[in-house]
Amino acid sequence: MNFLEIKGITKHFGSQTVLKDINATIEKGEFLCILGPSGCGKTTLLRIIAGLETADCGQIIIEGRDCTFLPPSKRNFGIVFQSYALFPNMTVLENILFGLKQKKDMSASERKKKAIEMLNLVDLSEHSAKYPRQLSGGQQQRTAIARAIALSPSFLLLDEPLSALDAKVRAKLRSEIRMLQRKLGITTIMVTHDQEEALTMADRIVVMNNAVVEQIASPYAIYNKPASHFVADFIGAMNFYSEGEVLRGIRPEKIKIVDREPYDIKALVRELEFKGAYTRIHSTIPGKNTEMFIDLPSDKVESMELHRETMLFLQIPDEHAIRY
Amino acid sequence: MLLGIKRRFARFNIVQFCILLLVLVIFTVAFIFPLGALFSKAFIGEAGAFGLANYRSYFNNPTLSISVWNTIHISLITTVFSTVFGFFYAYAIMRTDIPGKAFFKYIALLPIFIPTVVHALGLVYIFGKQGFITRLGFDISLYGKNGIIISEIIYTFPSAFLLFLVALEFVDGRLYETCNAMGVKPIKQILHVTLPEMKYTIVNTIFVCFTLAFTDFGAPKVLGGNYNVLATDIYKQVAGQFNMSMGAVVGTLLLIPAIISFITGRFISNKNSSSLNAKTIPLAIKKNFLRDTLFLMFCSLIAMCFISLILSLFIGALTSYYPYDLSLTLKHFAFNDSAGGIGSFLNSVWMSIFTAAFGTVFVFLYAYMTEKTQGLCILTKYGKLLSVLPLAVPGMVVGISFIFFFNSQNNPLHFIYGTVAILVLSNILHYFSVPYLTAAGALKKLDYEFEMVAEAMKIPRWKTFLRVSVPLSAHAIVEIAMYFFVNSMVTVSALVFLYNANFKVASIAITHMEEAGNISQAAAMSLLILFINVAVRILYEFVIGIKKKQAIKGGL
Numbered sequence: 001m002n003f004l005e006i007k008g009i010t011k012h013f014g015s016q017t018v019l020k021d022i023n024a025t026i027e028k029g030e031f032l033c034i035l036g037p038s039g040c041g042k043t044t045l046l047r048i049i050a051g052l053e054t055a056d057c058g059q060i061i062i063e064g065r066d067c068t069f070l071p072p073s074k075r076n077f078g079i080v081f082q083s084y085a086l087f088p089n090m091t092v093l094e095n096i097l098f099g100l101k102q103k104k105d106m107s108a109s110e111r112k113k114k115a116i117e118m119l120n121l122v123d124l125s126e127h128s129a130k131y132p133r134q135l136s137g138g139q140q141q142r143t144a145i146a147r148a149i150a151l152s153p154s155f156l157l158l159d160e161p162l163s164a165l166d167a168k169v170r171a172k173l174r175s176e177i178r179m180l181q182r183k184l185g186i187t188t189i190m191v192t193h194d195q196e197e198a199l200t201m202a203d204r205i206v207v208m209n210n211a212v213v214e215q216i217a218s219p220y221a222i223y224n225k226p227a228s229h230f231v232a233d234f235i236g237a238m239n240f241y242s243e244g245e246v247l248r249g250i251r252p253e254k255i256k257i258v259d260r261e262p263y264d265i266k267a268l269v270r271e272l273e274f275k276g277a278y279t280r281i282h283s284t285i286p287g288k289n290t291e292m293f294i295d296l297p298s299d300k301v302e303s304m305e306l307h308r309e310t311m312l313f314l315q316i317p318d319e320h321a322i323r324y
Numbered sequence: 325m326l327l328g329i330k331r332r333f334a335r336f337n338i339v340q341f342c343i344l345l346l347v348l349v350i351f352t353v354a355f356i357f358p359l360g361a362l363f364s365k366a367f368i369g370e371a372g373a374f375g376l377a378n379y380r381s382y383f384n385n386p387t388l389s390i391s392v393w394n395t396i397h398i399s400l401i402t403t404v405f406s407t408v409f410g411f412f413y414a415y416a417i418m419r420t421d422i423p424g425k426a427f428f429k430y431i432a433l434l435p436i437f438i439p440t441v442v443h444a445l446g447l448v449y450i451f452g453k454q455g456f457i458t459r460l461g462f463d464i465s466l467y468g469k470n471g472i473i474i475s476e477i478i479y480t481f482p483s484a485f486l487l488f489l490v491a492l493e494f495v496d497g498r499l500y501e502t503c504n505a506m507g508v509k510p511i512k513q514i515l516h517v518t519l520p521e522m523k524y525t526i527v528n529t530i531f532v533c534f535t536l537a538f539t540d541f542g543a544p545k546v547l548g549g550n551y552n553v554l555a556t557d558i559y560k561q562v563a564g565q566f567n568m569s570m571g572a573v574v575g576t577l578l579l580i581p582a583i584i585s586f587i588t589g590r591f592i593s594n595k596n597s598s599s600l601n602a603k604t605i606p607l608a609i610k611k612n613f614l615r616d617t618l619f620l621m622f623c624s625l626i627a628m629c630f631i632s633l634i635l636s637l638f639i640g641a642l643t644s645y646y647p648y649d650l651s652l653t654l655k656h657f658a659f660n661d662s663a664g665g666i667g668s669f670l671n672s673v674w675m676s677i678f679t680a681a682f683g684t685v686f687v688f689l690y691a692y693m694t695e696k697t698q699g700l701c702i703l704t705k706y707g708k709l710l711s712v713l714p715l716a717v718p719g720m721v722v723g724i725s726f727i728f729f730f731n732s733q734n735n736p737l738h739f740i741y742g743t744v745a746i747l748v749l750s751n752i753l754h755y756f757s758v759p760y761l762t763a764a765g766a767l768k769k770l771d772y773e774f775e776m777v778a779e780a781m782k783i784p785r786w787k788t789f790l791r792v793s794v795p796l797s798a799h800a801i802v803e804i805a806m807y808f809f810v811n812s813m814v815t816v817s818a819l820v821f822l823y824n825a826n827f828k829v830a831s832i833a834i835t836h837m838e839e840a841g842n843i844s845q846a847a848a849m850s851l852l853i854l855f856i857n858v859a860v861r862i863l864y865e866f867v868i869g870i871k872k873k874q875a876i877k878g879g880l
């Protein structure tokens with residue numbers, strides 16, 4: 001049985017349709033990412049799952065129970081917002097205790113023990129007496145997570161939890177959050193607009209655009225078998241070119257450069273963009289005005305002695321090409 | 325259908341709904357209903373017919389209608405002086421390098437801490453028949469137009485100054501750096517950069533000063549003599565001649581400038597809001613000897629006026645029999661029983677404490693409910709609309725409307741008439757809008773996700789309110805309490821209609837002492853009001869200072 005089911009959710013704000021017939025399921029213990037450009041309705045969907053917002057149509061089913069009209073406090077989830085929403089007038093420890101105080105079946109010392117255990121879990125025990133403002137962004141983020149899981153919720157909702165951090169910290173926290181999630185085995189739904197984040201963290205990804213779901217699949221399938229033009233374009237880089245009547249797509253790193261026949265397309269080098277480990281070759285198909293990116297290891301590009309206006313012969317492996 | 329209703333009310337919180345409804349009902353009953361009573365009194369003639377009969381008889385009576393022109397006359401002159409002085413005084417503090425800025429700033433606020441009758445009283449000591457200046461041979465014929473105008477300038481100056489001070493803070497320094505780089509002369513910079521940037525503030529200040537002067541009761545009460553203005557007329561009609569219809573007519577006339585300013589204010593603020601931009605850069609002030617000297621002289625002159633005003637109260641209150649016997653004494657602090665004795669001062673303090681306590685709770689709840697309630701759009705919109713209305717209703721009108729409404733025998737709320745409760749209620753509503761805007765502003769700054777996180781953590785709403793919203797708005801709350809306290813210590817206008825002979829308040833006792841010729845006692849009472857208000861202000865600065873220190877050390 002699915003842990004959580006989203007059934008035909010539709011939501012309007014005034015005349016604007018923010019969500020249109022959204023369907024998805026989440027299994028127990030799964031890490032699901034909702035990925036999409038900003039403004040596509042991800043946060044609204046998350047808030048509907050949380051019960052902080054009511055849908056116009058559709059149902060939310062948690063563990064087989066219809067929770068559509070249940071208030072948030074009865075749904076038993078933990079939530080982390082992009083802003084973290086840590087209470088600035090409370091210390092790290094107090095922030096976590098604030099929720100625990102609602103647990104009438106725990107004694108004061110048990111609560112404290114639980115809170116400290118949570119802080120150990122996110123490696124913040126020596127900062128417990130500090131106020132949020134005195135913490136770095138990453139530490140604030142981890143405090144928010146500790147607070148969200150302190151009440152032992154049955155699932156976790158994360159709304160762009162990493163987007164306010166700088167790139168280094170973000171990469172580190174990605175794996176930390178994932179490790180914590182595995183350790184606790186907690187079902188998690190994370191909203192993000194960062195495709196790399198979704199690809200590296202998720203078990204499955206729900207790709208959204210303009211209020212609708214474009215594709216639901218594993219990161220591997222999303223990358224290699226994008227179901228729509230939007231998904232192909234939004235996730236990773238994709239070259240589009242027309243072959244007769246059909247539009248075809250190929251990822252830059254899948255293109256092969258060959259010396260002679262048989263080749264599929266000829267392309268003219270325009271520019272070389274050094275990106276460290278690999279180099280991106282910008283090229284155009286003569287007479288067609290179509291741009292093609294080709295990613296090759298930088299060493300290889302070096303040895304090929306490419307220049308502007310060099311003519312390339314490109315092979316496009318059929319198994320990697322997509323067609324619409 | 326049923327499902328639709330269920331969806332609509334899924335986020336509905338019954339407790340919150342009840343509290344929202346309660347504050348709105350209180351506000352409507354205590355503010356809108358009395359205004360309704362006022363208008364019905366004004367528009368229903370003697371014969372009981374609805375129409376303009378009362379207005380016709382008002383304007384056909386030249387002794388009454390002359391007041392309209394008198395009031396406009398003094399308000400216009402006051403506005404010109406206050407706006408100009410306020411602008412340059414604020415300019416001196418924000419844009420020049422004069423010494424003693426903090427001193428000048430606080431001196432300019434002094435008039436706020438005393439009733440307008442006391443401004444007038446101070447002027448009596450300086451320019452009156454026995455005044456210092458008069459005795460030197462300069463008689464400005466204080467009683468009448470001149471006195472009222474000077475007194476109103478003193479009254480409105482702090483408001484003009486503060487409005488300009490805030491506006492000058494927000495003008496982008498880069499504009500002036502560009503001007504300096506292009507060699508534009510300072511005068512031209514003021515004319516072509518500063519003034520256009522502050523169009524909105526200037527219009528706003530003009531309206532504020534005009535409205536304050538137009539509706540003030542204290543100064544014309546003391547200094548008016550035979551020069552009648554609307555605020556004294558309304559009092560005479562109602563308290564002297566029991567002519568309620570004429571009182572109501574004058575009451576509606578008093579509303580006019582505030583309503584005009586209210587409408588234009590909404591109109592321009594909508595157009596103007598985009599020009600406020602968070603990325604403005606403060607201006608670096610360079611020294612300029614000539615400019616700084618001129619502004620220092622100007623500020624010193626203004627400050628000296630205010631100081632001599634206060635000083636004259638000290639001299640009046642602390643000398644045996646000014647100007648004949650200048651020996652020091654405290655005997656004027658033993659107030660005559662006829663004016664309520666020291667009791668009237670204590671009454672004032674109690675009333676102000678009640679106003680501050682209940683007013684702060686009411687305003688904060690009101691702001692919280694209208695800002696943070698999800699879903700009940702119509703109610704919260706109605707609440708926000710109401711919240712700014714008191715800005716357009718002067719104290720005299722609050723007072724007279726309260727009489728019409730609460731003094732009616734068949735009103736079940738009649739029992740609060742003549743008690744301290746009605747004084748507190750009128751103060752809270754009269755001074756509602758500024759605290760509301762402060763509270764709503766503070767609450768808007770609080771992340772709305774605080775509530776959501778708390779809700780997810782199963783924390784009841786009231787607990788989030790008490791443990792998060794209230795402590796994080798502490799600054800605003802203290803400010804609101806101070807505002808209510810200081811204003812109810814000094815207000816006369818609404819109370820003059822509502823006080824009971826058994827519960828006289830200090831500001832009104834001062835007018836009575838002055839009327840009875842006991843001006844030394846009036847000065848002594850004024851000093852007490854000044855002391856307590858300054859003390860409250862110092863306490864406020866102190867509390868805010870502690871909060872700031874905590875904030876630097878810890879979280880906020």
Ligand SMILES: Nc1ncnc2c1ncn2[C@@H]1O[C@H](COP(=O)(O)OP(=O)(O)O)[C@@H](O)[C@H]1O
Pocket residue numbers: 013018036037038039040041042043044045
């Ligand atoms: N409370 C609201 N009222 C009106 N419009 C809203 C509200 N919340 C979100 N929207 C609109 O709904 C759309 C989707 O918002 P959101 O779910 O926050 O997108 P995302 O999280 O994907 O960036 C946006 O166009 C946004 O402006």
Ligand SMILES: [Mg+2]
Pocket residue numbers: 042043160
């Ligand atoms: Mg979002």
